Amino acid sequence: MTLKKWFYLFWTTLLIGGGITLVMGLSLQIIQGEFQNFTGPMDGVLNVVQLILSGFTVSVYSQMGFFAYLTLNFIAIGLFKKAWPYIQVVLTVIALLDLMFLRMLLADNGSQRGGDAMNDILLGLAVLAVALIVGYFKVKATNRTAFIPTLFFMIAITTVETLSALNISGIATWYVYLPLAACNAYQVLMLNRILGTPKS
Secondary structure (H helix, E strand, O other), X not given: OOXXXXXXXXXXXXXXXXXXXXXXXXXXXXXXXXXXXXXXXXXXHHHHHHHHHHHHXXXXXXXXXXXXXXXXXXXXXXXXXXXXXXXXHHHHHHHHHHXXXXXXHHOHHHOOOOOOHHXXXXXXXXXXXXXXXXXXXXXXXXXXXXXXXXXXXXXXXXXXXXXXXXXXXXXXXXXXXHHHHHHHHHHHHHHHHHHOOOOO
């Protein structure tokens, strides 16, 4: 990957993160009637800037995870070779089960930190659905061997990236997950196009 291609991926992913977070943030504020608390136009401008910067932060976090995964994948292929796809499957299943059930079971007194059980189950199903859709399009763009790595990235890595918001509240979790998922999906689907990898 050349520096020019990396800059393209960086800035386009940054814009996606900022744009999605802005739309989500403004939508939530409209629904919750938070605009009534604004004292003037400057509050609105600062609000928009804050939302965009939040989206940029999520986007950069997503890109760090993406390049960390690419490094991990490169090393793991050299170390584990044929076993690496199976290891990814196991880690993906563990991450999904942890997201949906294990945190609730391990929490004190059966209570759940940062949200109720139903929210975690819905989030887990959403993570799985998005991963399957992205995996489908990745296979169409490349080959069948890309399916497991794509699922691993979209489920396990995205779950790890979302951990910071899992213990806050249900809305905060979705507010972080959706831009992360969009940025991660964009990066994994664009990688072969940017690198010019032919479909096999």
